[in-house]
Amino acid sequence: MQSVLQPFQSFIDNAINICRHDPEAVGLAAGGSWASGEIDQYSDLDLVLVTTRQIAPDTSQMQNYALTFGSLLASFRGDHVGEPRLLIALYESPLLHVDIKFLTPAEFYQRVENPIVLWERDQLLTTIIQQSTAQYPAFDYQWTEDRFWIWMHYAALKIGCGEFFEAIDFLAFVRNTVLGPLLHLKNARLPRGVRRAETSFTMEDVERLRKTVATPDREALLLSITEAMHLYEELRNDLAPSVIEKNRKAQLAVTTYLATIHQSAVSFHQ
Template sequence: MIQQEFANKAKKILQQDDNVIGVAVSGSWLTNEIDEFSDLDLIIVTHQRISDHKSKMLDYAKRLGNFLSGFTGEHVGEPRLLICLYDNPLLHVDLKFVTLEEFHLRIETPTILFDRNGLLEKAINDSQAEFPYPDYQWIEDRFWTWIHYALLKIGRGEYFEAYDFMGFLRMVVLGPLLHIKNGNLPRGVRKIESQIEREDLEKLKHTLPAYSKQSLLDSLRNAVALYRQLRVVLFDDTVILHKNTEKK
């Protein structure tokens, strides 16, 4: 696969840099799910911090292949990430630049490609991967006000706003909760088509609106119904439900 070829080439190049402690790979590589549509997620661990300087991140990126363009990942909450596009072959590669101390903090355990002095392996053995799970109370505190917001947009005829809101609701609330119900990590709606039960997927499909007032209202009602069902299955007694807000 082109991802593996790129990773092996990058490893050989980065091994020659004394500032690089090691290189690891994460993402779909870990579950053997790489296909022609997959990107490549590389973690570059360095002695000196690279992520404070975009120019240094770009310098590293340009060494690794036929670099087309790249930008930092503030929009996904990760400024240490450089999102890159390479050519020959055309490939999306995410380069995450961390120090050894930062490498201890991770949401999954990556596969090590290169480990100069065994420090990456030691860091993995001395730490625990912790994937962030949604706070159910945080969701409940916001959900009904979000629904009211969507109704205002529909009422005013701002259908594009309402349409986009439905995508937000699936990404932040419905997708993660459905994944948890089905025993998966709560990765938004990633691979949800293949990782949840058919009945659950059909319910989620019913939150997809067409561009019309009635369809938006129907989709919103379906989203509310699905949230109520998931709340019963997943929430415990420590979550305070806003019943009066829900009623209004």
């Protein structure tokens, strides 16, 4: 295990040394798999850099700071995940994927997890962690129900008109946004997409999720979308609070529509 951690530790040691010599840096922490103890040779490194100076969301300032941590090959800001304070970076020697979130002390109070403090001045990060609570965004069952059947109808349209690759991509979105998080919740974990599904879910759950993955073929996609709808319905019924308003009318309409597409496909092959 020590040999697995060595490249990460070397990078961290250098980053700590840089921070120590920056009077505006007040703390460096690591989250993700480093904090959970699940890190392996295929992991990325999730760092949180806390400074008195506001660095993010200025991409140039973020990249300039990241350059001091090592030999930076490429980097971009995390706008695609709704986090402009995040810099996603690729370093060489060794080749490491490192996510660096640039925060001020005030911003560190709002966080989704409690990271491991790697270095700090005057116990600042430790004090903030003790004074506040990390909160991962809760899964919104009503938000999901309000969208799910529209999404399924859209996927059915793509299958119906023969846009199979588009349908495959859309089902991947549904797995990451809906099915994966619900299965994580079923297994008493945080609703983090399909992260570590292979090791976090039961064998039965993995097999159910596997059935929602299709090849670019009409019949395979029809089976996958049907399985996705059944799996969602079961998980919703088991996990959602009783106050959720289930749109059974939309569910029935989409289920009926999908059956007509399936029948059209059968008639075509006959």
